[in-house]
Amino acid sequence: MNGAPLELFLLVGAALFACGAAGVFRDAEPLRRVIAVNIMGSGVFLLLVAIAARGGGDRPDPVPHAMVLTGIVVAVCATGVALVLADLSGGEEGDDDDGERS
């Protein structure tokens, strides 16, 4: 790999994951949370791709690549389900009736 060192990819991946996680926990608006989950996912995928390249040489490790591909398929499905539900819910998450969180 030329240019950026591997650690940079790992750090950016971890940072994306953390930003996404913060968004999912903090935001109330479904659409923003869908995007936040996808950012989290991208962070993990970046980590995996960096791990695949880590072995060095000209052939990267195929196993993390397979994991990323599977992960992308899952992420697309999950995003689809989330968007349908977000559409049905019509915006902000409503008041909870479980009586312990407001």
Place this chain on the structure above:
Amino acid sequence: MTSDHLLILIPLAPLLAALAAFAVPRAARRIGLSASLIMVFLSLWLGLKISAHGPLVHTVGGWPAPLGIVLRADGLSALLLLAVSVVGAAISIYASAYFGAPAGTAASRQSRFFWPLWFFVLAALNAMFVSGDVFNLYVTLEIQGLAAVALVAMAGGSDAVHAALRYLFVSLTGSLFYLTGVAVLYGETGTLDLAMLGEVVTAGSPSIVALVLMTGGLMMKAALFPMHFWLPPAHSSAPAPVSAALSALVVKGGFYIVLRLWFGPFDDLVSTAAAQLIGVLGVAAIFWGSWQALRQSRLKLLIAYSTVAQIGYLFLVFPLARSADARSTVVAGGLVFLLSHAAAKASMFMAAGNVLRAVGNDRIESLAGMTRWMPISAFAVGLAGVSLVGLPPSAGFVGKWLLIVSALDQRQWWWVAAILVGSMLAAAYVFRLLAPAFVMTADDFRPQPVPRIMEWSAFALAALSVVLGLFAWLPAGLLGDALSRGTGP
């Protein structure tokens, strides 16, 4: 080692049933019932095979472990597969009557979605229990999560959609935390296989980070306090058979993987402090869930909070099973408790569904006089309550007893105190249900009729959760020395 194709059939049977039920909605009910029967048969077969010959292994497509996918099953897998297939079959039978309502009603519309989604959940659970590698487990978690979310949303209405959406976000976040842990673990060790990981995981910060990420993600999935907040709205707003399936079986998936990891590859890595911490979270779940259950005015919410509490007991296994001598007793106790809760909680939600059908709402005061107008369901609530409280001879009692004895042996008396207080709280919320049920009501009260099969399936599971206590040596025997130090999954 010989390759055993039975291990492929275990997840394949429900998966094919899900696809068939989706393709041919008119036959979905028949497909579902026959597939449930097949699943009971397969899991019994597997159980017998494992108790006779020990753990089974299958390398899918003949590709060995580092590259291929390995399926494995030991006594723990067999036990959970049996629980899923038996409780699942009862839920399918219940659902066949529940969704068999006259055409045009909400229940008959939901039928179309219920059968495929329910069998996707079963396929995910079955695949989880025979998975031999950590990435495969991630995939099963996602299938299970997405199908379960869709089942919650199926009820329609704003409450159900909001609950489903929140469940989806927690579920996705949980699985991504888990996946990040898997990535770190792979980066450190270069393998995903559970058995191989056991040999190569070394003490050090990457392994610890991986374990924390994976455990944290799975805690969300298992709804362990303080990540339980999504459970009560999701489980209570779903249709009755779905609530039963989610509370009885689906939340146990997360627990199962934590069990595999903590007593598998990470066995030597987990510190006493970490084990005590997860136990403390379990105790917090017991107290908080029971306390909230006492405060609810709706039947289904009470039962859902009871699930939050009962999950807490399962996590007491972690601090108590640290010592090698106590492990087999504690794990057996935890598993008997899990089986008992699966049967009892499914039964409770089924009975709640019957009440809802009969009187049109699920307020606790609506139970008034239930012993007169719905005696079988009322009896089911009573029996399931006996198991939830942990009164002898129920399986709930045996499970708690094994935990208590082992805690006293190890002089960790604080867990004993937590279990006893938790049981008293459980008795209090169960009596909140039983007290109105015995109230005398006017003779002219005529609730809507409920199909007999719905009442009897609730009763059968409640009875099972009590009777299992007398035969608790059976699951303990099947469990054998799974998870003991030095034996792989």
